[in-house]
Amino acid sequence: MKLVLKYGGTSISSSKDIKNIAKHIQNLSKKNNLVIVCSAISDTTDDLIEISQAIKKENKKKAEQLAKKISNRHSQLAKKTVKKSQIRKKLLQTFDEYFSELLALIDGMVLLGEVTPRSLDYLFSFGERLSIQLISAAINDIGKKSIPLTGKEVGIVTDSNFGESKPLMDTTKLRVSKTLDSLFLKKVIPVVGGFVGADQHGHVTTFGRGGSDYSATIIGSCIKADKIWLMSDVDGLMTADPKIVKDAKLLKEVSYIEAIEMAMFGAKQIHPRTFEPLLSKKIPMQIRSSFNINNEGTLVTSSPSLDAKNTVKCVSCVSQTGLIDIRGGSMVGTPGTAAKIFSTLAKAGVNVMMISQNPSESSITIVVKNTDLDKAVNTLELELLGKIIKKLEVTTDMAIIALIGSGMRGTVGVASKVFGSMAKNKVNVSMITQGSSELNLAFVVKSPDASTAVRAIHSEFELSKIN
Numbered sequence: 001m002k003l004v005l006k007y008g009g010t011s012i013s014s015s016k017d018i019k020n021i022a023k024h025i026q027n028l029s030k031k032n033n034l035v036i037v038c039s040a041i042s043d044t045t046d047d048l049i050e051i052s053q054a055i056k057k058e059n060k061k062k063a064e065q066l067a068k069k070i071s072n073r074h075s076q077l078a079k080k081t082v083k084k085s086q087i088r089k090k091l092l093q094t095f096d097e098y099f100s101e102l103l104a105l106i107d108g109m110v111l112l113g114e115v116t117p118r119s120l121d122y123l124f125s126f127g128e129r130l131s132i133q134l135i136s137a138a139i140n141d142i143g144k145k146s147i148p149l150t151g152k153e154v155g156i157v158t159d160s161n162f163g164e165s166k167p168l169m170d171t172t173k174l175r176v177s178k179t180l181d182s183l184f185l186k187k188v189i190p191v192v193g194g195f196v197g198a199d200q201h202g203h204v205t206t207f208g209r210g211g212s213d214y215s216a217t218i219i220g221s222c223i224k225a226d227k228i229w230l231m232s233d234v235d236g237l238m239t240a241d242p243k244i245v246k247d248a249k250l251l252k253e254v255s256y257i258e259a260i261e262m263a264m265f266g267a268k269q270i271h272p273r274t275f276e277p278l279l280s281k282k283i284p285m286q287i288r289s290s291f292n293i294n295n296e297g298t299l300v301t302s303s304p305s306l307d308a309k310n311t312v313k314c315v316s317c318v319s320q321t322g323l324i325d326i327r328g329g330s331m332v333g334t335p336g337t338a339a340k341i342f343s344t345l346a347k348a349g350v351n352v353m354m355i356s357q358n359p360s361e362s363s364i365t366i367v368v369k370n371t372d373l374d375k376a377v378n379t380l381e382l383e384l385l386g387k388i389i390k391k392l393e394v395t396t397d398m399a400i401i402a403l404i405g406s407g408m409r410g411t412v413g414v415a416s417k418v419f420g421s422m423a424k425n426k427v428n429v430s431m432i433t434q435g436s437s438e439l440n441l442a443f444v445v446k447s448p449d450a451s452t453a454v455r456a457i458h459s460e461f462e463l464s465k466i467n
């Protein structure tokens with residue numbers, strides 16, 4: 001079997017875990033061709049982002065301290081993990097070289113006073129450059145041949161949209177399959193850095209936060225993998241956040257489209273584009289825990305088995321959002337009003353999470369993240385108040401509750417169950433949306449009511465009995 005195994009940062013952050021993973025990989029490699037994809041080790045990408053903020057503030061000392069912190073973290077892990085002195089020496093040497101390069105980069109960025117998306121991607125790529133060296137060395141250390149490859153080295157070619165690049169699949173496919181097929185023949189296990197690729201000029205690009213998931217599926221699709229395992233610190237996708245609902249259950253099977261919705265709303269963060277490369281080739285994915293390898297986790301496929309087609313599969317909640325009700329003078333019956341509102345928000349860089357407009361057209365309600373709320377209100381006031389908008393009403397401290405499940409489509413009575421249970425629990429609903437795909441039903445409540453709402457839905461649809 002061709003298998004792509006992707007490890008998240010928390011799965012590779014202690015020496016004990018890295019050693020266990022190396023052994024697991026060694027075992028699996030007896031019967032399968034493996035490609036390992038790694039995130040950066042926990043906290044490393046966050047530290048790199050902090051370095052970029054320090055550079056922006058011209059605080060070179062702080063940036064260098066953070067670089068030192070990253071360097072120490074990796075050297076210590078290397079010393080604890082790798083036993084064979086030659087492998088260890090070479091690894092530490094590589095880390096030293098990367099550290100010098102990182103300091104030189106900080107120097108250059110401070111000197112130029114320029115933090116461009118392109119230089120940021122180069123800076124952020126250090127996390128995965130370091131982690132693959134460590135994981136590959138750990139595999140070598142137990143006597144199995146392995147080499148580290150960055151996204152660029154394996155052959156991932158992207159557009160030049162730094163910070164949020166997309167792969168150019170035709171070129172990528174040719175290059176990645178060539179690189180990896182030759183390694184399969186030599187029985188060498190490639191450890192590829194996630195999150196990162198390079199554009200056609202060879203400049204390093206990234207896919208955005210959490211992008212290693214996406215790297216894994218891009219690679220999986222290039223080599224027509226039989227399966228992709230997304231290994232992290234959670235057992236899989238759940239019917240609800242277990243911190244809110246005690247009897248939340250692991251979902252055994254979901255479809256790609258459900259998983260896409262869950263990736264956006266669920267407790268397990270997955271890069272939103274992750275499933276795209278799998279759709280056409282129908283490559284199944286298992287989301288599972290690296291700490292609990294006997295548990296098979298959640299299987300994501302194009303066609304889940306019949307008994308996995310429950311109406312509602314999970315309920316999740318996004319808090320720290322605010323609601324803006326936009327009332328209009330000349331909004332009613334005026335084409336282009338919504339376009340003006342949303343283009344104004346887009347220009348200000350505000351991401352709109354939910355939208356609803358009543359058919360009388362007298363108001364449009366939107367939900368944005370708390371962090372975008374001030375920006376959204378300011379631009380709307382500045383640009384449109386007194387013109388097409390008469391009044392803005394803002395409600396802070398709101399939460400979005402989302403129900404996901406493809407079985408909702410065409411099922412009568414879902415809404416009545418949902419809102420009936422809110423009424424029973426005396427939870428007021430401020431806004432409702434449901435796309436015509438009926439895959440996702442979402443509504444907004446006050447933040448202090450969010451947990452009650454989630455628990456009520458969970459029990460109303462008997463999600464604890466789902467499997």
Ligand code: ASP
Pocket residue numbers: 008009039040045046127194195208209210211212213
């Ligand atoms: N290291 C990157 C991040 O923290 C990519 C990833 O973990 O998937 O966002």
Ligand code: MG
Pocket residue numbers: 008009039210211212
């Ligand atoms: Mg991650």
